[in-house]
Amino acid sequence: MNVICNDCVGGELYKLYNEKYQNPFIWTILPFKDFLNLYKNYENINFNNVEYNETPNYMFPWYMSSLIIDGKVNLYFPHHARYEEYNELVKLQVGNTQNVYAWSHIDEYLIEHYKRRVLRMVDEPVFVYSEENRNTEEQIKELLEEAKTSKKKLILITSNEKYEKEYNKYDNIKFIYKTQNEVVQKTQAEWIKNKLDFFIKS
Secondary structure: EEEEEEEOOOHHHHHHOOOOOOOOOOOOOOHHHHHHHHHHHHOOOOOOOOOEEEEEEOOOOEEEEEEOOOOOEEEEEEEEEEEEOOOOOOEEEEEOEEEEEOOHHHHHHHHHHHHHHHOOOOOOOOEEEOOOOOHHHHHHHHHHHHHHHHHHEEEEEEEEHHHHHHHOOOOOOOEEEEEOOOHHHHHHHHHHHHHHHHHHHO
């Protein structure tokens, strides 16, 4: 099972299936342009070509860790950060639910784990995109148009039913609907599992 999500829903999915993580895109964030780039170029990306990067983090008082894959895709790790204060990996609790792993050598740690999980990427990928408030209709249509032609499996979590009216005839595209009160990642993962079962068995 090789499920690639744009947010932490992917981690919840693997927990539901009680499966070993089959790719490095777990408990991570893929901004839209990076998700689209990964979806379009999956077969042509050298996943072994990776470098560490850091970006300002609006959520925490440190920099968010990220990996740049083959110079094409930025993969962000909201739960990991370089923190020079710590000489070993420590788990910090931020708020009630947010866990962050901090270490002065977090770059080496992330690259090592990334490369180990890349070796498990043997199954055909199923892509899951959870629409965000900042997404434009043009962006979602661009993703769906790419799915229509590429035939890669895609599950779109959206609150807009009009997409399905236009794209429901394509077997590789499935839709899940959410409301403002139903955006909890664990709940989304349970919805996705029903769609994912269809893809896995097909």
